[in-house]
Amino acid sequence: MARILSLAEAVKEAVCDGDTVAMEGFTHLIPHAAGHEIIRQGRKHLTLIRMTPDLIYDQLIGMGCADKLVFSWGGNPGVGSLHRFRDAVENGWPHKLAIEEHSHAAMANAYEAGAAGLPCAIFRGYRGTDFHKVNPNIRSVKCPFTGEELAAIPAHRPDVAVIHAQRADKAGNVMLEGVLGVQKEAVLAAKRSIVTVEEIVDDFGPRSLNAVILPGWTVGYVAEVPGGAFPSYAQGYYPRNNNFYKEWDAVSRERDSFLAWMKTNVLEKGPEAFAAHARKLRAAAE
């Protein structure tokens, strides 16, 4: 049963040094506040899984929280490089980062396999590419019926999944809408989970009969963090702050400016700082 806690308490209970952590959100609903909390609590030696590492993992990698990254696209969307990720891979700063590289299709399939309780994901992928030469986890199986050779990779089974959603109710049921990414799969594939939400409501109210809901008994911890997806967005609440993504390019380019930014905006702040970005766009939410 989901426990409703503060974000600091949830991270303290759910995320341990050395864990494999999947923080998901495909451009939308990226759990930035939770990322900051993990950095503040000084977690180390994490294996980070995420389709699109994005700014959230640029920050975790730059602050030395990660030993390994499992990913499929490591850029600043529409802007360019993730400089901290590049510095780690190209120069080993702040320390060497092991990488396990996949395609989006592979990552999405691996989460789905994890949620489905399967040991591996099977799909038609990677044909003719060089990925298998650098990633020994990319193998193949033969279809027992047709003989077709298919790609196989291990299922994602993270110790902890961390996502952000629009709403939870008081029983810890979680509702999300808009671009859904692989959040549902990540939570169902993980041993433990933290969901930050824009708001905790008494009742979800009128909704589609097929609304995307993670029942409270599948969720570990729920923490209310309004604005917690900033600078990504929460459909119906606030838009993506594209300028922040553009400005991150300059902030993160040099080690000093990055560390100074992290000190002022993460280490010396708390999750409540995100509330300044919280909004509710009535038209979209109704």
Place this chain on the structure above:
Amino acid sequence: MTDYKPNEMMTIAAARALGNDDVCFVGIGMPSAAANLARLSHAPGVTLIYESGTLATKPTVLPLSIGDGELCETALTTVAVPEMFRYWLQGGRISIGFLGGAQIDKYANLNTTVVGPYDKPKVRLPGGGGAPEIATSCGEIFIIMAQGKRSFVEKLDFVTSIGHVQGGDSRAKLGIKTKGPTRLITDLALFEPDPQTKEMTVVSIHPGVTREQIQDNTGWQVRYAAKVAQTLPPTVRELEVLRDLHARTARVQGEAA
């Protein structure tokens, strides 16, 4: 005639390749600009799909990321990412994949992974994203890339997604039934695969561009089709729609700050 930039010619030439009946998997950046230009001009019925799960989306401004709210709000529906890749892409529902890249070779194989050795990269690029499977699962592939010696190379440092592999029937020999890259649109010319060798071959040169210029910006010996056309320059209307789209995008992105 109106003045235009080589990049505008490239985007417009790419947009012209899309028609009303196409179902197009759109990459971010130049493919997205071209696909939306097509939708806002000659192909209002074209179906645009982004890997964030948005099906038949009609953004009024260009998205900065692949999953901007605008794409979701203007879509027919939005599906989860595993469904996107399994049912829609792998399931063979998409006729055209629109890709860009950092490096391309003469068989239109692409590298978006790394420049230099993988373990000691000179430049670590973002990686494959959806491209490895887009390149093999879509009916055919259009590629849009500005030409240059560093991007049009003899040998890729890493094969992120395949085109015609080693040429000839080498793609089909991998058991792949889709066509692969049928058009490469650059800021200088249009390339199509030679029917036999599958080498990307110039079929049309943009106005004012010379063969020498094309060679100077290509890392392999460029081949030309028996008959090479001259690309029609952008029409006033094409330029107007494209510039409006960019201006609208800049305005909205500025406002969001």
